[in-house]
Amino acid sequence: MEKLAGAALVAGWATAATAAEDGASGPLGGIARLIELGGPVVPVQLALSVIALAIIVAKLVQFVRARAWSHGFVDPVARMMHGGDFAGADAALARETGPVAAVMKAAAAGRATGAADATVREEVERIAQAQLDSLERGLPQLGLIATISPLLGLLGTVTGLVGAFQQLARAGDRVDPAILSSGIWEALLTTVIGLVIAIPAATCYGLFQRTVDQVGRRAEDAATRVFTVDLYRRFGLREDPERPLAELQAAE
Known part of the structure; x- marks a missing residue:
């Protein structure tokens, strides 16, 4: 499973880099645009999302193959x-x-x-x-992703707001509300991405951990x-x- 997560991480970074360099349209172009708007935190969040997805799929396959829910006998x-x-x-x-x-x-x-x-x-x-x-293998990593993803989003929001207010300060008397509103919108983008990653990751972590506990008791x-x-x-x-x-x- 560690190999699967590592391969997914490399693939995620390669996809993001290709989109940024080539200016691709469609989903790849959307990823490149997210990175451009959200700043350096977004690539880390996207990498974590790919790793989380790989762990979730791998655990589902493992639980089904191992018949973790089978105890009627x-x-x-x-x-x-x-x-x-x-x-x-x-x-x-x-x-x-x-x-x-x-x-x-x-x-x-x-x-x-x-x-x-x-x-x-x-x-x-x-x-x-x-x-x-x-x-349980892989569950600690999934739980860590669920924990740090919102924190990374908050970090991106704070750094984005700092940049927005710096632009506002440089504008001096020629204050344009669009500068502040645009900066805040871009800053909040990282928080949204962090929550989108954390919610399913935390949900799956809780369900998987509960299944493991039930297997132990049974x-x-x-x-x-x-x-x-x-x-x-x-x-x-x-x-x-x-x-x-x-x-x-x-x-x-």
Whole structure:
């Protein structure tokens, strides 16, 4: 993903430079015009927008391929294990992919070896952390872009206003309101660009981070249900996701 973002950055700079040099019409000409009006902050903002878009697309593809939202198999597999149908549970798990499935497979495989639960839990936690690290890769950069884009816009606005008032001061008695209004319009352009970048970047960052957190909780729940199989089998209880501990305590 870092390679994709780097390639997108180079492409964005190349596009902007070509438009500025050739005076191209259409979208490229519009980019060149934005750079001309907004000043040196705009190229940085455009580069950040390209990087943010590359990260968002890459994360969407990764989440879909990894089936990050897939967890409906956990309940049926847990019920099979609690009923003693470990062969059926293993077969059902073998057909599943994704972070939650990987963690549940590791827990089931570890318990099947007869190793101590503490040792198996350490390995399961390692696998779970590796899965979460993979899903989180690129999100800090996206969050940083969402944070600094409005600040860059504010910086461009302030520097633009400084330039506008300098032109107004140089005009002396021959003050033309058009000079000030034009300068303010150009200065505010960087703020608009910063907000246009920050809003979708912050939205996607929040959605992606929430998905990662949900995957972590579901993976922890799936692993715990594998380790507590003996409790349910010992008391012959039917699992109630709403009150599992209450049932166990009552049975004791």
